[in-house]
Amino acid sequence: MELLPADGVLSWVRDSSGLVGWGCAARLDVSGRDRFSQADAWWRELCHQFEVEDSVGLPGCGPVAFASLAFADEPGDSVLIVPEVIIGQRDGVRWITTIGDGSAEPQQPEPVHPPGTVSYSDGQLSATGYRQSVAEAVRRMRETGDLDKIVLSHDLLASTSEPLDTRYLLHNLAARYPTCWTFAVDGLVGATPELLLERMGYEVRSRVLAGTVWPRGGHTAEQLAAELLASAKNRSEHAYAAESLAVRLRPFCSDLTVPDEPEVIRLRNVLHLATNVEGKLSESNATTGPATLLRMVAAVHPTAAVGGTPTDDAVLAIDELEGMDRGRYAGPVGWLDGSGNGEFAIALRCAQVEATATPGVGAGRGGGKVRLFAGCGIVPDSDPDLEVAEAEAKLLPIREALEGVR
């Protein structure tokens, strides 16, 4: 960690595999409905310009773009960053990639700084406002039946007494959530358990999550898992999400396996229903065009794990009922290489760093500011109080990472 720069670190790490990078060899800022196709065209064009020397030959070797795309068409900014230096590890092999003339400065070790005292305040949508939005969504769903599911979220602001060091968050998240994907792209930092889409050659994979319980005193993890599997409300929330992914991924595939029954994954803060989807891409595809990873990500985003069912109505209702800008929370986040491989997660359990330090406060540099997000799938029989509690449980990973809870 000390060898990574305190500012501008890029990360995609799970267990002992992943990529970290720094510096900026190229960057694309893009927004709007066409953000995926613009990003796809930009990356493919850029890849034609690179002359690559790669003696390792694993996915993630050679030039890589880290990407984080906005949840909504409007507003929201998306970004792709090609670092100057990338350190990778996969299947026990480690490598380093440098882009440019190879003269990127080696980093001087810099100690990782804790952020001091953390204080919280309401974001654009307070917990009370969130409860009201959920209650309103439930009322509409019961009265009109227009929506089957909607995912509503809210935010929370955290201020730190000392400057914010992204590496501190990354270290704590990766230590406590090793099975999640710990990411950082342009100030969006988190540890998400949900894999939107991975492409390795002709193989694709996704892990759809929806349906949640969280630890309660006196209940073992086995009891909670059994409760989750037996809950009709959670099963319906999950089925919408799994179906939304499968329906939109299937046209790209010659073969797609979607298990009939979800399984349960256990994290420290929550348990989720999960469906692991696997597919093989068609070699040529007249319906979809070339199955580039970004094209497929555009097709499947937003799944009903973060949008709802039907998708377009749910996205409109999210805008109205949340009344806040999600930014890149709940959008696709991940990386792509020049051979078409890559991994995208859904940016959950994350925070947007709004300032690493406030200039001119006291004698020093003052503290930082981050905006945390969490949301829940709402169906007609959702209970607003329980959804508020569920969102609180989903905020824990970032809160505890900030606070340095061991």
Ligand SMILES: C=C(O[C@H]1C=CC=C(C(=O)O)[C@@H]1O)C(=O)O
């Ligand atoms: C929208 C979030 O979680 C999604 C992913 C897993 C389970 C979910 C749920 O049970 O509501 C959500 O669909 C979030 O963490 O902010």
